Amino acid sequence: MKTDTVLLEHGSGGMLTNRLIREMFVGSFSNEHLDRMDDAAVVRVGEGRLCFTTDSFVVDPIFFPGGDIGSLAVHGTVNDIAACAGRPLFLSAGFIIEEGFAMEELARIVDSMARASREAGVKVVTGDTKVVPKGSADKIFITTSGIGVVEYASEVSPSAIREGDAVLISGPVGDHGAAILSTRSDLGMRTRILSDSAPLGGMVQEVLRTGDAVHFMRDPTRGGLAAVLAEAAHAAGLTFEIDEQAVPVREGVRGLCEITGMDPLYLACEGRMVVICEGSGAPGILEIMRSHPLGRDAAIIGRVTRKGTRGRVVLWTIAGGSREVDLPEGELVPRIC
Amino acid sequence: MKTDTVLLEHGSGGMLTNRLIREMFVGSFSNEHLDRMDDAAVVRVGEGRLCFTTDSFVVDPIFFPGGDIGSLAVHGTVNDIAACAGRPLFLSAGFIIEEGFAMEELARIVDSMARASREAGVKVVTGDTKVVPKGSADKIFITTSGIGVVEYASEVSPSAIREGDAVLISGPVGDHGAAILSTRSDLGMRTRILSDSAPLGGMVQEVLRTGDAVHFMRDPTRGGLAAVLAEAAHAAGLTFEIDEQAVPVREGVRGLCEITGMDPLYLACEGRMVVICEGSGAPGILEIMRSHPLGRDAAIIGRVTRKGTRGRVVLWTIAGGSREVDLPEGELVPRIC
Numbered sequence: 100m101k102t103d104t105v106l107l108e109h110g111s112g113g114m115l116t117n118r119l120i121r122e123m124f125v126g127s128f129s130n131e132h133l134d135r136m137d138d139a140a141v142v143r144v145g146e147g148r149l150c151f152t153t154d155s156f157v158v159d160p161i162f163f164p165g166g167d168i169g170s171l172a173v174h175g176t177v178n179d180i181a182a183c184a185g186r187p188l189f190l191s192a193g194f195i196i197e198e199g200f201a202m203e204e205l206a207r208i209v210d211s212m213a214r215a216s217r218e219a220g221v222k223v224v225t226g227d228t229k230v231v232p233k234g235s236a237d238k239i240f241i242t243t244s245g246i247g248v249v250e251y252a253s254e255v256s257p258s259a260i261r262e263g264d265a266v267l268i269s270g271p272v273g274d275h276g277a278a279i280l281s282t283r284s285d286l287g288m289r290t291r292i293l294s295d296s297a298p299l300g301g302m303v304q305e306v307l308r309t310g311d312a313v314h315f316m317r318d319p320t321r322g323g324l325a326a327v328l329a330e331a332a333h334a335a336g337l338t339f340e341i342d343e344q345a346v347p348v349r350e351g352v353r354g355l356c357e358i359t360g361m362d363p364l365y366l367a368c369e370g371r372m373v374v375i376c377e378g379s380g381a382p383g384i385l386e387i388m389r390s391h392p393l394g395r396d397a398a399i400i401g402r403v404t405r406k407g408t409r410g411r412v413v414l415w416t417i418a419g420g421s422r423e424v425d426l427p428e429g430e431l432v433p434r435i436c
Numbered sequence: 437m438k439t440d441t442v443l444l445e446h447g448s449g450g451m452l453t454n455r456l457i458r459e460m461f462v463g464s465f466s467n468e469h470l471d472r473m474d475d476a477a478v479v480r481v482g483e484g485r486l487c488f489t490t491d492s493f494v495v496d497p498i499f500f501p502g503g504d505i506g507s508l509a510v511h512g513t514v515n516d517i518a519a520c521a522g523r524p525l526f527l528s529a530g531f532i533i534e535e536g537f538a539m540e541e542l543a544r545i546v547d548s549m550a551r552a553s554r555e556a557g558v559k560v561v562t563g564d565t566k567v568v569p570k571g572s573a574d575k576i577f578i579t580t581s582g583i584g585v586v587e588y589a590s591e592v593s594p595s596a597i598r599e600g601d602a603v604l605i606s607g608p609v610g611d612h613g614a615a616i617l618s619t620r621s622d623l624g625m626r627t628r629i630l631s632d633s634a635p636l637g638g639m640v641q642e643v644l645r646t647g648d649a650v651h652f653m654r655d656p657t658r659g660g661l662a663a664v665l666a667e668a669a670h671a672a673g674l675t676f677e678i679d680e681q682a683v684p685v686r687e688g689v690r691g692l693c694e695i696t697g698m699d700p701l702y703l704a705c706e707g708r709m710v711v712i713c714e715g716s717g718a719p720g721i722l723e724i725m726r727s728h729p730l731g732r733d734a735a736i737i738g739r740v741t742r743k744g745t746r747g748r749v750v751l752w753t754i755a756g757g758s759r760e761v762d763l764p765e766g767e768l769v770p771r772i773c
Binding site: 110203231 | 439440441442443444445446447453456457460461464465467469470474475476477479481482483484486488489490491492493494496525526528529530531532533534535536537538539540542543546547549550553559560561562563564565566567568569571572573574577579581583585767770771
């Protein structure tokens with residue numbers, strides 16, 4: 100679908116986002132780093148490899164169960180660095196604030212960012228503040244960028260994925276998306292769903308210390324687990340067979356999905372990591388994840404094969420059938436992050 | 437002035453911006469890099485020194501005489517890297533776009549960014565796109581972050597400024613501010629004022645190759661030349677004596693200032709660099725600047741002394757008197773960059 104204007108769906112993390120990035124941004128800025136369309140760029144500077152990434156945060160509401168726009172802005176960028184096997188070092192923070200925003204809320208957000216940074220072991224070393232007239236922005240937007248060092252020697256990218264690899268997820272999916280959704284309307288939920296927003300750098304570094312079995316990592320944010328798997332399978336040109344039963348989903352998230360008709364696979368996470376690794380290395384990596392507080396409910400959810408039409412994700416459903424998992428087409432939850 | 441809400445003045449680059457950064461951001465994030473309150477952080481990674489910076493751009497209008505939000509977002513960040521003696525290498529770009537924004541305008545902006553990046557010798561290697569519902573943002577905001585390598589051995593900071601140093605500016609001041617102002621109301625100007633928006637990395641690297649005479653650099657954006665000088669004099673604890681007659685100001689900018697009652701010293705530039713260097717090195721550096729296309733109208737505008745109350749900027753006016761130049765107190769032109 101070619102459109103004359105930018106649609107909400109262009110920011111969904113799905114089909115239209117993918118096309119906008121590919122046709123507009125990669126088309127104009129084309130270089131060996133951007134063309135990979137990863138969430139972060141691994142660049143060589145001097146003798147070392149650095150990972151560089153950015154994310155803008157426009158989440159609504161700015162305070163939500165389990166976090167706020169400040170902690171989210173730290174976790175999101177730290178996790179993008181972790182996903183490219185980087186050890187996060189430094190963050191920058193750009194604030195766009197609406198005139199009239201409460202100073203006390205800004206202070207809470209900045210405190211939350213500071214706490215999240217300390218927990219993640221990164222320093223906010225530079226920043227910028229813009230204030231726009233009332234009505235020109237909604238409350239506050241924060242853009243964080245991050246630098247990390249990449250010490251893991253092997254490549255971590257879709258092209259490193261091999262037949263026989265295992266697909267793991269570090270915990271239940273959809274918590275963040277469900278937490279935001281639950282703030283927007285009274286769905287009569289009895290249990291309060293908390294965002295999973297958390298910094299994954301520590302857990303990922305432990306996983307990487309096991310050796311060179313890790314082939315691919317990505318934190319499933321907008322578009323959820325489905326978008327990450329669909330993009331990776333397509334880029335790898337291989338088939339991912341996912342066992343729906345094995346994908347951890349919290350009771351509350353499942354309930355909310357039943358009420359709203361949403362699929363937890365498409366709901367955003369902000370504290371989970373998809374890891375694709377050598378099949379033989381998977382049990383060891385699962386154990387390491389499970390022994391980490393942020394990976395207690397990690398699971399092996401599928402494997403990489405050459406069956407059927409390649410570049411696809413096949414979901415073996417709980418009901419006993421199978422269906423294809425593709426990039427989301429619409430925008431499920433605007434301003435999810 | 438303590439306020440309960442964020443005011444436009446908090447984004448002016450003046451007094452309130454300074455206080456917000458000092459009390460809120462430096463207060464919460466405190467670390468050896470941020471506490472310096474430079475426009476960029478110089479961090480050690482492995483064997484090398486990197487410069488890391490970020491800026492959010494909310495300029496209105498997004499297309500203005502001499503540039504657009506895209507080229508400005510590249511120049512602004514590249515110039516912050518140049519100001520800390522860095523050679524710009526990589527940029528990230530985070531887009532926050534209002535639903536319904538014209539795809540054709542986005543394409544023009546992205547093309548302009550790509551062109552500006554090529555000219556500045558940097559690569560846009562990573563990015564992010566968020567779309568917010570109509571009315572939640574005004575058209576488009578762009579946050580760029582940049583990484584550069586710092587090869588210049590000596591310190592470039594206010595604390596390196598010494599008595600006897602010379603103060604230089606690389607060209608006429610206030611062009612960008614005047615260009616934006618002139619788009620906002622019909623001031624009956626006969627001459628069209630163009631923004632000076634330009635990438636200064638090349639010129640600055642030539643200046644730095646002269647040796648170790650450079651002690652301080654800063655590109656005067658929000659708050660103009662006045663804000664840069666006031667902050668640097670305060671941080672250095674020395675007196676800057678500036679000769680108003682020597683400060684280059686274009687005819688059109690002077691005319692606009694006469695009509696509006698504004699002072700060109702407080703109007704933003706986006707393609708100028710303030711350089712403070714050893715007095716003996718100043719003529720050589722001036723010559724290098726003037727032989728560069730972006731520094732043709734460079735001038736020595738003052739010197740650093742210990743006279744009077746230190747930490748102040750004294751302007752010797754064209755009328756023959758003197759007055760103190762301080763940080764701007766109000767917000768002259770909201771959404772200037």
